Amino acid sequence: MSASRGNVKDILFERATALFAGCVLGLTLLLLGLLVHESLPALKKFGFSFLTGTTWDPVAETFGALPFIYGTLVTSTIALLIAVPLSVGAAVFINEFAPPWLKGPVAFLAELLAAIPSVIYGLWGIFVLVPLLRDHLMKPVAKFLGWIPLFKGPVYGPSMLAAGVLLAIMIVPFILSVSREVMATVPQRQKEAVLSLGGTQWEMIRIVVGQHCIPGIFGATILGLGRAIGETMAVTMLIGNRPDILFSIFQPGYSMAAVIANEFTEATGDLYLSALVAIGLVLFLITFVINLAARWILKRLVARASRGIA
Amino acid sequence: MIASIALRRRLADRTMKTLFVLAAILVVLPLFMIFADLLWKGAKELKWSLLTDLPRPVGEPGGGIANGILGTLTISGLAMAVGIPVAVMTGIYLAEYGRGRFASIVRFCVDTLAGVPSIIMGIFGYVLIVLPMKRFSAYAGAAALAMIFIPIVVRTTEEMLKTVPQPVREAALALGIERWKATLHITVRTAWSGIVTGILLAMARIVGETAPLLFTALGNQFWQSRLDGPIAAVPLQVFTYAISPYEDWHDKAWAGAVVLILIVLCISLTARFFTREKKWKP
16 A cells, blocks of 8 residues: 555545644744734835834834844843853753752753743842842942943843843753753763863863854854843833833843833824834844754754764 | 962862852752742732632732633633644644655744744734734634644654654554554554643643733733633733732732742643653653
């Protein structure tokens, strides 16, 4: 019974599964179509200046998205600067130094971090993290280093820094798990070779793990960036929601996801709504490109590892 | 000279090891802080009435989030009712028949959907359902959540089906079983606990989603009798209470968060139980 001559039921079943697969394809196209269709009025009216405009004034119907793009980039950058060293360090610890009885629990706890709903991160951020950062980090720093533009201005608490720190906590589990997977592909013999030549454990990690894993860690970082850029609730609750471009990270800002979350139900005019959907479209395209890049890097890496070239 | 080089190397070794341990501690620390704060601040309002009563206006003591719990279950249930057949069948297609151009396009779509920020799924629900119906509804919320649910389940279903050894399929076919029967009753059955795990993990994910519900389900202070009207959800209540200026609503937010995390953890632990079970059976 060859596949080409399969009986009717077999063909029907295959067609049925293909039909559902077609649904997924259709839904994706529908999503993209709706986003493009709804954002056309705003994009037509403002053109490219939609991305470069710094004024967001619903009353005057002037919509420029730059403050939100800026806020998104700043918070994500802060998040990566904190999350990458922490998660890579923790990954090295779990893979190389942790006693066997500790490996499981630490990995499990990191997994739990990924399961916490973002609104709970936001709640905790408002009432615990923000006061903590404000009193023990931002106020002292502003007092002594306030002359540096990065730390200028009055300290309120809700700020791009607070949102960035919380984002870092949220993306650590993702970067950690990918880094661990990549580190686990390093052949044991190579590590032993360095140790047998008299290298210390740190030298072993630097030489073998470092060289082998940097592309993978880069891929993991990009993946984390994709997460950070799209995260909504935690940022909305912590960033302060002020549509201005302020250089100091102690000042409030706004992000693309946060402005959609805050203003969508208030968007009275068609153009206002269209501008918000257009921000959604830009967010979609950015995360799409980032995820594509991350997947490409990680896939290439897996292919290289399976060929056994270190 | 030689001694000092050795010393420097040993020092670097020690320093870096300390830093690695420190990183691991810092990674896990927020988790303990979050759980401690949830218990500490949520304990006050954790009463039976939280689970059985409707929300009360500001200033009135008591009240609960019962309508939110029911709403969350309703929206997630609707999303899963639509999502499970679509996702599992797509997973079967990709694993069992999926070769060629169409399959790789579908795979690409699944990967794309999985990376889309959840707030954009909210826009999807709004434009697709709220705009034409001219009202916020449970349907719109469920549509948004289904879009988050489907890609996760398609991926895990495909992966799980691919772990079923080829000889199992061949053995079934060799016995003369029709291919569709062999696929459903033997291949899918073998991978079933893995597929259920994927469904549960995706469920845990959508139960806690807030952003896509902000302007689809919108929230509601009362019991809802219909699915085509605004509906309450626990994450929405946590959010509303958290950003309110009232002290007693803040307490409610913490209590709601405890309920939410308990729901999510129960689902995740059940999922773990399913994967555990698989390990015991060779």
